[in-house]
Amino acid sequence: MDVFSNLAQGFQTALSLQNVYLCFIGCLWGTMVGVLPGIGPLAGITLLIPATFGLDATGAIIMLAGIYYGAMYGGSTTSILMNVPGESASVVTCIDGYQMTLKGRGGAALFISAWGSFLGGTLSIIGLMLLAPTLADFAMKFGPPEMFAVLLVAFVLLGSLGSGSFFRTMPMVFIGLLVGTIGMDPLTGSLRFTHNVPDLYDGIGLLPVAMGAMGVGEILIATEESLLRIIHKVKLRELLPTRDELRASWGPIFRGSGIGFVIGLLPGSAHVLSSFVSYMAEKRLAKRPEEFGSGRIEGVAGPETANNAASGSAMIPFLSLGIPTGPAPAVMMIALLIHGIAPGPLFISKNPHVFWGLIASMYLGNVMLIILNLPLVGIFISLLRIPFRILFPVILLICLVGTYSVNTSTFELAVLLLFGVLGYFIRKMKYDMAPLILAMIIGPTMELSLRQALMRSDGSFSIFWESPITMILIGVSLLLLVWNVYRGIRPTKASWEKALEEGK
Amino acid sequence: MTKDRAASILFFLTGIYGFYFSVQLPMGRWNEPGPGVFPITLSILLLISGIAWFIVGKRGGAEKNQAEKASRRDVVKALATPLKIVGITALLIVVFNRAGYLVASTLYIFILLFWVSRYRIVVSLLLALSIGIGSWYFFQKILSVQLPKGLLFM
Numbered sequence: 001m002d003v004f005s006n007l008a009q010g011f012q013t014a015l016s017l018q019n020v021y022l023c024f025i026g027c028l029w030g031t032m033v034g035v036l037p038g039i040g041p042l043a044g045i046t047l048l049i050p051a052t053f054g055l056d057a058t059g060a061i062i063m064l065a066g067i068y069y070g071a072m073y074g075g076s077t078t079s080i081l082m083n084v085p086g087e088s089a090s091v092v093t094c095i096d097g098y099q100m101t102l103k104g105r106g107g108a109a110l111f112i113s114a115w116g117s118f119l120g121g122t123l124s125i126i127g128l129m130l131l132a133p134t135l136a137d138f139a140m141k142f143g144p145p146e147m148f149a150v151l152l153v154a155f156v157l158l159g160s161l162g163s164g165s166f167f168r169t170m171p172m173v174f175i176g177l178l179v180g181t182i183g184m185d186p187l188t189g190s191l192r193f194t195h196n197v198p199d200l201y202d203g204i205g206l207l208p209v210a211m212g213a214m215g216v217g218e219i220l221i222a223t224e225e226s227l228l229r230i231i232h233k234v235k236l237r238e239l240l241p242t243r244d245e246l247r248a249s250w251g252p253i254f255r256g257s258g259i260g261f262v263i264g265l266l267p268g269s270a271h272v273l274s275s276f277v278s279y280m281a282e283k284r285l286a287k288r289p290e291e292f293g294s295g296r297i298e299g300v301a302g303p304e305t306a307n308n309a310a311s312g313s314a315m316i317p318f319l320s321l322g323i324p325t326g327p328a329p330a331v332m333m334i335a336l337l338i339h340g341i342a343p344g345p346l347f348i349s350k351n352p353h354v355f356w357g358l359i360a361s362m363y364l365g366n367v368m369l370i371i372l373n374l375p376l377v378g379i380f381i382s383l384l385r386i387p388f389r390i391l392f393p394v395i396l397l398i399c400l401v402g403t404y405s406v407n408t409s410t411f412e413l414a415v416l417l418l419f420g421v422l423g424y425f426i427r428k429m430k431y432d433m434a435p436l437i438l439a440m441i442i443g444p445t446m447e448l449s450l451r452q453a454l455m456r457s458d459g460s461f462s463i464f465w466e467s468p469i470t471m472i473l474i475g476v477s478l479l480l481l482v483w484n485v486y487r488g489i490r491p492t493k494a495s496w497e498k499a500l501e502e503g504k
Numbered sequence: 505m506t507k508d509r510a511a512s513i514l515f516f517l518t519g520i521y522g523f524y525f526s527v528q529l530p531m532g533r534w535n536e537p538g539p540g541v542f543p544i545t546l547s548i549l550l551l552i553s554g555i556a557w558f559i560v561g562k563r564g565g566a567e568k569n570q571a572e573k574a575s576r577r578d579v580v581k582a583l584a585t586p587l588k589i590v591g592i593t594a595l596l597i598v599v600f601n602r603a604g605y606l607v608a609s610t611l612y613i614f615i616l617l618f619w620v621s622r623y624r625i626v627v628s629l630l631l632a633l634s635i636g637i638g639s640w641y642f643f644q645k646i647l648s649v650q651l652p653k654g655l656l657f658m
Contacts, residue, residue: 050647050648050649050650051647051648051649053648054648167553167556167557170549170553171511171515171550171553171554171557174515174546174549174550174553175518175550177542177546178518178522178543178546178547178550181542181543181546185539187539188530188538188539190529190530190538190539192525192526192529192539192540192543193522193525193543216593219589220586220589220590221586223585223586223589223620224582224585224586389621389622389623390617390621390631392616392621393612393613393616393617393620393621393635394613394635394639396589396593396616397609397612397613397635400593400596400597401605401639401643401649401651404600404651405643405647405649405650405651408650408652410597410600410601413597413600414597417593417594417597420590420593421590425510425514426511428507429507429508429510429514430507431511447542450537451537451541451542454535454536454537455535455536455537457535458535459533459534459535460534
């Protein structure tokens with residue numbers, strides 16, 4: 001009953017005129033950045049952070065979360081109609097979605113994608129609502145050794161769930177952790193890797209790194225490719241799926257919701273991975289798997305549901321443990337910190353109006369998004385008529401202004417460019433930048449927890465197996481490490497792993 | 505050079521850099537670990553990763569990577585556009601505060617459209633003016649973003 005009374009209060013907060021408006025703006029902007037290739041939720045969120053400075057924390061997080069899950073809805077449109085993923089999670093939707101468009105069923109694919117996104121998103125909010133407070137209560141018992149053990153599991157999982165192999169992901173994690181150590185040491189005040197540059201004393205900001213690596217790096221890659229794209233038109237009456245298509249979609253939608261929810265809890269490129277896993281699961285379960293790739297509705301319904309479900313469940317570790325599982329939740333965390341609110345075990349109990357207001361707004365946002373993405377799909381498609389030759393300078397300008405606006409610092413613009421170049425080369429070398437960014441965010445907490453734990457135990461490592469929680473978590477991370485090493489050196493790989501590597 | 509070998513050099517050099525500057529930091533003791541412990545551990549792990557990928561990259565390259573080895577001309581051609589964009593963006597960053605947002609962004613868009621996107625000069629100029637002024641209005645007036653005023657005091 002507690003949940004329902006809290007939710008009712010959350011709806012009171014979310015249904016205020018200002019918050020409904022902010023939720024709508026977030027969903028609209030999120031759909032737009034999802035539709036436009038090259039601008040993902042990360043750039044979309046970063047750009048609107050300055051616009052939240054005049055708002056209260058609830059309004060700010062409602063709008064920014066709207067951008068995050070709105071981008072997942074919008075990303076499928078370009079995948080289905082143009083064979084160009086608007087967002088990285090929609091890569092796999094191109095395979096069958098575009099084939100359906102070529103067969104004149106693009107409208108039905110868009111409908112099922114939006115419907116699946118709505119159901120997956122809504123189911124994951126229910127999970128978030130039930131699980132996050134419980135997890136936060138449990139995490140209240142955590143001291144430095146427990147926190148270190150949780151982060152250790154997160155890092156090993158990051159290695160196993162990145163889009164490359166474990167041995168490819170770990171060096172990126174190490175670089176991210178090293179970048180996270182730049183600046184003043186929080187325990188002793190020593191300066192590390194600052195080279196007498198005052199701008200480095202507080203460390204390197206996450207925003208320029210994330211925007212550079214994911215935004216600028218992506219643009220640099222995209223400008224190498226052909227900029228001519230064909231857009232297929234869809235009429236409103238073509239949106240209705242046939243009875244067979246509807247029947248075939250139910251199973252993938254519910255399976256996709258489950259797959260997406262579970263994978264979204266894990267660190268790494270969860271929404272990307274969830275759509276690949278869902279696609280491979282549907283292919284394996286299909287009576288005629290050979291038809292996948294030629295326009296099967298299951299190949300659209302499952303992945304699109306999964307990536308939306310993952311975006312909802314990704315909020316659980318971020319809000320209840322203070323551990324963001326991806327770059328976009330990390331930027332949302334920064335936005336909350338700017339408003340004086342620290343996500344973590346105490347977040348829900350100290351700020352119930354923010355948490356429950358956000359939850360209620362997410363239900364509301366999902367309804368807004370299905371309305372925005374079905375009847376109004378034509379308006380968003382018209383955005384794609386802007387030639388990429390004009391669009392890319394605008395996207396670069398958005399990245400630059402988004403970064404500059406937070407601290408009005410040109411030094412951060414230089415960091416943005418540096419990490420843009422690094423992101424470009426790293427991607428060329430078939431490595432993934434997301435683990436680097438996540439490691440950079442979580443690294444300082446991990447180091448602090450380790451050092452505090454050792455200080456508390458007077459230098460004895462036995463502190464890490466004194467409590468059952470740490471013992472279990474360290475045991476899990478060791479098992480995962482062994483499994484990862486085995487998986488990294490064995491010759492055969494699971495089908496979803498191969499698909500993920502091919503898709504990259 | 506294979507892609508993995510190139511990556512291995514990046515890991516190795518980062519590891520060397522981290523190691524060199526970490527050893528200059530206090531290491532402390534086990535009961536009070538100093539600020540150098542974490543970075544030096546990471547630097548060693550990066551050095552190991554660099555060496556491991558160098559060896560694996562060489563083997564992979566000998567076996568299969570004929571396709572991966574693009575000709576030098578192709579590489580230069582592919583790099584030309586990103587290099588132009590990086591150069592123009594670096595220039596923008598240098599003049600951003602002094603010239604102000606309106607002037608700097610309009611010039612930035614103009615150079616990108618004219619030099620990279622290959623639009624005609626008049627089209628580039630018109631587009632740059634519209635995007636520059638439009639974005640200034642959107643960021644400054646609607647989103648209330650603090651932008652440098654510079655030459656035009658706007």
